[in-house]
Amino acid sequence: MEAVRALGKALSCGGAGRSPEPRGAAAEERVLVINTGGTIGMVAESGGLAPEPNKLVKALKKMPMLHDKAYAQERVPEFPDDTLVLPLSKQNKRIVYTIKELSPLLDSSNMTPDDWAKIAKHLQKYYEHYDGFVILHGTDTMAYTASALSFMCENLGKTVVLTGSQVPIYELRNDGRANLLGALLFAGQFVIPEVCLYFYHKLYRGNRVTKVDAGSFSAFCSPNLPPLANAEVDITVNWETVWRANTTEKFRVHTNMNTNVALLRIFPGITAAAVKAFLQPPIEGIVLETYGSGNAPNNREDLLEELKKATDQKVVILNCTQCLRGTVTPVYATGQTLTAVGVIPGSDMTPEAALAKLSYVLSKTDISWEEKREKLGENLRGEMTVVPTGAKISLTNSKFIQVLAKFLATSCKEDGNLSCEDYDGRTPLHVASSEGHLPLVEYLLKSGATVYAKDRYGTTPLMNAVKFRHMKVIQLLRDTGAHLSNQDLQNIGTELCRLAANGDVEGLYAWYLAGADMEETGYDGRTPLQVAETKGNSELLNFFDQWKTKKVREDEYARSEYQF
């Protein structure tokens, strides 16, 4: 934790009295790059291409498109050794990125669910310290990792982008530079709260991709969902497609995936003995890769019997098509037979996503076998297309959005996106938080608005709520995962001391709820409590008393009768 704090300090824009960064500089966005290996950082060895540890940062520092040396040298305080900075982007942003190299670096063919867990734990550990995340990964199993992480990351609110390359970044002609740059720009400049995969100018939903080409820079495709964004002459985000967590719960990772799962691809003449052997314990779930729109022979009693026996034994069988594109439908009798023996239709999921989903759902210990089967048929992370049942208010209903936007007195530029911004980059959530409109804040969060949106000045909805002291809104935003950024915490000690000097208990309380450390010292080295003690204000001392004796419990405060 200390190391993280130190890093935060080094990356924050300077202490009191220091010039924070080169004059006139743009806001800095911070991205953590987790390097797991893959071709992007490989060198040729006698046994073939293999990842080379401790080489990437040094090499990137010599690439002007990936490191602005002049800016880094002028920067006060200086960046740590593992931290680089991109040249100023067209959107006037400075993306500062830190590279964490996992050990050992892996060819992705060597990866296992333990490695997915390791990545997920890093995301959890550093979640509040960075605006976005890039995961450098080999292409061979990138679609599996992206799918798995999409389920393991629950209530994700920040952008996570996997990328890699087909040719090492150290070679003259390579795709690594462009892929890394694109991934950094998306992770640092957009709140796309998904596990994404960026490759060859396109940002995809991670659980929708599959590797389709071993010899092309365009290695991936997303057969059943258009890209989330395109990085061509302009960067265009397809906001209508972006998945929203629609939650007021905090980010967490689920890492104990069930490994008793497998993929079984049927083929003409497959024997019942092979299927039987495959379905033996400890197997708990399989993805059955079938023909066309989910078909398997319905004239093979022996085969169907083995499948039926397995589902009776509570083995979960999820049906996916072998076709690259298309979906499992109940059009054919040969498909319906499978459903009759207990096989679950898997819609248009890729086998990679279906396997990861199976592994995730089966690992849940708090739900029954029937509930697990039900969950597998639900769209959990945008991994499959479901035909909506019943009329619901749709976020794609632009009239609805416009009415809401009007109500919020903001001008909405993009239809159907509750995180759309006005000229100053303010979203409806910024406005509702400033106004202290709790039901509306809750509604927006449950409708997919992001707590991590920043306006033109880098201000978040949480800071708006702190400024106008809307305690319950602060609490709700915090519950949803909002946190103070380094920019917010600049000179925080001095601000808290100022509030203490003014006897402003309400102001202190707002910062406290937002997560500020009440022990930060001001410019003169005193803590807010020391300032309060010299004041002798009883309400102030009472506040600090409660804080000190841990009587001030966040949830009690926000929801209780405590009145200022």
Ligand SMILES: NC(=O)C[C@H](N)C(=O)O
């Ligand atoms: N292009 C690549 O990254 C392939 C490599 N074998 C890997 O998956 O690690």
